[in-house]
Amino acid sequence: MGRPALLLLLLAFLAPGTSLVPRRVLRTLSSLHLPTSPASHSSVATNYSVFYFQQKVDHFGFSNMNTFKQRYLLSDKHWDKDGGSILFYTGNEGDIVWFCNNTGFMWDVAEELKAMLVFAEHRYYGESLPFGNNSFQDVKHLNFLTSEQALADFAELIKHLKRTIPGAEDQPVITIGGSYGGMLAAWFRMKYPHIVVGALAASAPIWQFEDFVPCDSFMKIVTTDFRKSGSNCSVSILRSWDAINRLSSTGSGLQWLAQALHLCSSLKYEDIPNLKEWIMETWVNLAMVNYPYESNFLQPLPAWPLKVVCQYLVNPSVPDSQLIQNIFQALNVYYNYSGQAKCLNISETATSNLGSQGWSYQACTEMVMPFCTNGIDDMFEPHQWNLKKYSDECFKQWGVRPRPSWIITMYGGKNIKSHSNIIFSNGDLDPWSGGGVTTDITDTLVAVTIKDGAHHLDLRANNALDPTSVLLARSLEVEHMRRWIKDFHDNVKRQPLSNF
């Protein structure tokens, strides 16, 4: 969802000498005013029960016997044991209630697939904290925050559901997730194919690692989105960085800048890198949530928010002060669509829906995604990818060193053709599509591309303004899932399960 991009970029765009991780995390979250009422931003009724399952803190060792409570949400309203299914959302880096309420697709297809819906929270996020308030205290407490442990949680939870819910044992399970959750959905099918019959991995950038894709692809897509959304839009943004640099070179310029951008606090010269990153992240977020209808995922936003933003950025050849005032208008679309914001705050603390610390740690360990810009093919200041610096910052922040190739060793990188039954969906507007699977690998590892689709648009609830492309994508996805479910039940009839 929105957050991975932010934090990953933050980590990727470390300015020389800045101690980025903690500060940036805090700052990032300032930009996310997430809804607190579960149903407020969903057009579907999300009527679920909340449960907790006792998980081992460490699935991969035996010396630590601690357990913790993993939260999960369950709805069996449309579940029909006869020919039915279990759709299992592989929770990612945030509060599972928030993901549940932003995954309307599952609610929309539950009846058709006679599906029980399960939304499993990812350890170290939401309420599923292995060591409560101490979970992020130090590297010892954080040691069990890995994708492998999360997948093992999902495996144990599914086994638990099958053991304890009458009729669940003979049901096919399908994992579904978006963004990092989409990677988890796909990886779960790869690593535990005995537990799930297939996976829908929406906007899952499983190749945004090492050098599988050029490090500049992400920001090039962001730039293209802006370029297509209004005349001169990306050029205005490109020029804005120098305007900020020039204005910030004097005390009065700094003061003016803070005023023009309606910031809640004053600016010092050393805040400028942060300011620019904050603005950059805003553009990235906008590109991700450029949905065709009024929505409220990362922020309350109008339909096609990039078009609205770009209306303010049609003229790049204006004096610096005018350009910055235009930039403010554009930012204001993102931060103040509701009209409630009194000022723009670049240093607020985190909302509880997304786990800032957790993702920062994950990006410093397994989830090492290289990003870069050059200011020519994209609308940003040039930043090279520098693993050494990245690693040093991670060590300073968390006391850990990233292992950039581990994810590839574990999950296979581009060599995944021996797996089966995974749908990789990507919107062509989504910056993350650059690291995703966008062409079929085999008959059963299929790519679904959604024209005019932003970040996992297909996982969102049906909307009257949905483009045909996403309707088609969802229908393809359901078709695959129906076949997996049917195959499972046909097999069971032929040959009763001895285990699952």
Next chain:
Amino acid sequence: MGRPALLLLLLAFLAPGTSLVPRRVLRTLSSLHLPTSPASHSSVATNYSVFYFQQKVDHFGFSNMNTFKQRYLLSDKHWDKDGGSILFYTGNEGDIVWFCNNTGFMWDVAEELKAMLVFAEHRYYGESLPFGNNSFQDVKHLNFLTSEQALADFAELIKHLKRTIPGAEDQPVITIGGSYGGMLAAWFRMKYPHIVVGALAASAPIWQFEDFVPCDSFMKIVTTDFRKSGSNCSVSILRSWDAINRLSSTGSGLQWLAQALHLCSSLKYEDIPNLKEWIMETWVNLAMVNYPYESNFLQPLPAWPLKVVCQYLVNPSVPDSQLIQNIFQALNVYYNYSGQAKCLNISETATSNLGSQGWSYQACTEMVMPFCTNGIDDMFEPHQWNLKKYSDECFKQWGVRPRPSWIITMYGGKNIKSHSNIIFSNGDLDPWSGGGVTTDITDTLVAVTIKDGAHHLDLRANNALDPTSVLLARSLEVEHMRRWIKDFHDNVKRQPLSNF
């Protein structure tokens, strides 16, 4: 190989109230006089180089940054990059040199498959000790002894070889292993199919867990082996237990027993459970290494040792003292074929070729294999499988509790049909075949059964006395491997590798 049976059985056959784990481990190893000269028991030249690779102690966490040296052996004598391959032995619970020298099959087929041979030592065995002499000190040091960590070691090692040996990157890798090593070979293909094109899992009892097979199947096969090897042989053994019980009820009987069995030390009444387990393990070992030619795997032995043993056990209807003297003659075949033993020692410490402590810990954590006997369908005293007691003993010994269902959660149990390219071979004489895959699961998950074959006979070097069945089995195995290798090279030609 020989050891898993022993230690697993030991753990399985806990007599009430006995504190078994440490004592039994020591005792068991007393029965293994393993060759110390690498080539002494192999008919093929095993000319290899020894290397060490720096592995992370913990692949699944980031707080522990320790590394250790994993030993591996490498031979590239027959390796031909053009159309060649890498055969990778997934080391199991012992010294890798010993396994290397007992896996003549790989040496025999190296030329035909133009193969580089690699034998990787399993962590916590041989020289590959994560914490040196402290590796078994306590549960904290033992925490990294799991099959998952071992598989990750293999993955990292293969990537290292591909990175550092010119020409290795474009080579298909096949994992090969026997017994626990066979399970690792199969599991590696299941979990890392992007790294290996296939696996030969010889005598790998991947279903000897939970209730996938009846807990009495193992000992029933042992019994059948004895029954078929001589008239009244199994009946004599069945009756011997009561004879021992009767004789051990008096002090003079105990004294006589120790003398009649030529034990190195005297017997007390409380030693009797140990004595009986030691004898039982001897029969189990004999069933495993009942090879058709003179061999030296667990012990120097004649061809078809069971037949030789059973020559002494033709008459079960003799007085207790005569029966015990016959039992001694039978035991003596196993312990003194060389004629060098002055007495039979039931309390010797371990040879260095096999890792006693390591396997005891593994059996107390992941490798929980239920065994039982009833004295009716088998030739042993009745023992029920008692998980509670087993767990309590493990906790007393190692401070850990076994998780009997974890292996199934992790590796899929009987539901493995979505995987591919694994050969499961089993000898019909091998007690472990009861927990193995003995019928085809799919076209590419195939079972090879070896009539008159004991424990992974197919992995041993060619021998003039090999039965036709094992020649056929090896030829089938090579045929599959040739196809995997060819498919790999054909694919590479069509579409160069982007990663492996």
